[in-house]
Amino acid sequence: xxxDDGPDRINTPKILDILRDEQVVATFxxxxxxxxxxxxxxxxxxxxxxLLANHSRTHADFAELSNEEILFLELExxxxxxERLTGYYPRIMRPPYGSLRQDSVVFLRExxxxxxxxxxxxxxxxxxxxxxxxxxxxxxxxxxNKAVVLMHCNGPATIQALPGIIKVLRGLGxxxxxxxxx
Ligand SMILES: [Zn+2]
Numbered sequence: 001x002x003x004d005d006g007p008d009r010i011n012t013p014k015i016l017d018i019l020r021d022e023q024v025v026a027t028f029x030x031x032x033x034x035x036x037x038x039x040x041x042x043x044x045x046x047x048x049x050x051l052l053a054n055h056s057r058t059h060a061d062f063a064e065l066s067n068e069e070i071l072f073l074e075l076e077x078x079x080x081x082x083e084r085l086t087g088y089y090p091r092i093m094r095p096p097y098g099s100l101r102q103d104s105v106v107f108l109r110e111x112x113x114x115x116x117x118x119x120x121x122x123x124x125x126x127x128x129x130x131x132x133x134x135x136x137x138x139x140x141x142x143x144x145n146k147a148v149v150l151m152h153c154n155g156p157a158t159i160q161a162l163p164g165i166i167k168v169l170r171g172l173g174x175x176x177x178x179x180x181x182x
Pocket of ligand 1: 004059097
């Protein structure tokens, strides 16, 4: 399970409460701007055993940026902010909107970055079709081995769907691991 676009003050703590109660470990692709705004929530993600990964500083479209801008303006400041708070420097990244040119893919890999996208989009970000029932149904029909499930630190649809998703996947025999253990 992966949660993008956090941390925030309201939704991320609720997601963390559910994950703690259900004993599920997840990956949070955080934004540098929000890491700086919500340091305690960032630290809580880390302390509760989840993996912190990099989702840029400003949620920019990386297809519009040079490779140097991606690295020096978006990725490095975000991981440095995480490291200041936790001691951990993320080297796993997911580009906002999944948008990344092929030359940037090569450049980032050569710079030591691991790019992680997703394989199951719950569409929890899409307010026209993200009722909790619709989100859970997508997981029921699209689950697969080593799935990287895309969700977001937004709510309330995500938060209402989350216990149901965990129940469905557990019932099917899946285990939950951070993306660096897939
Ligand atoms: Zn995002």
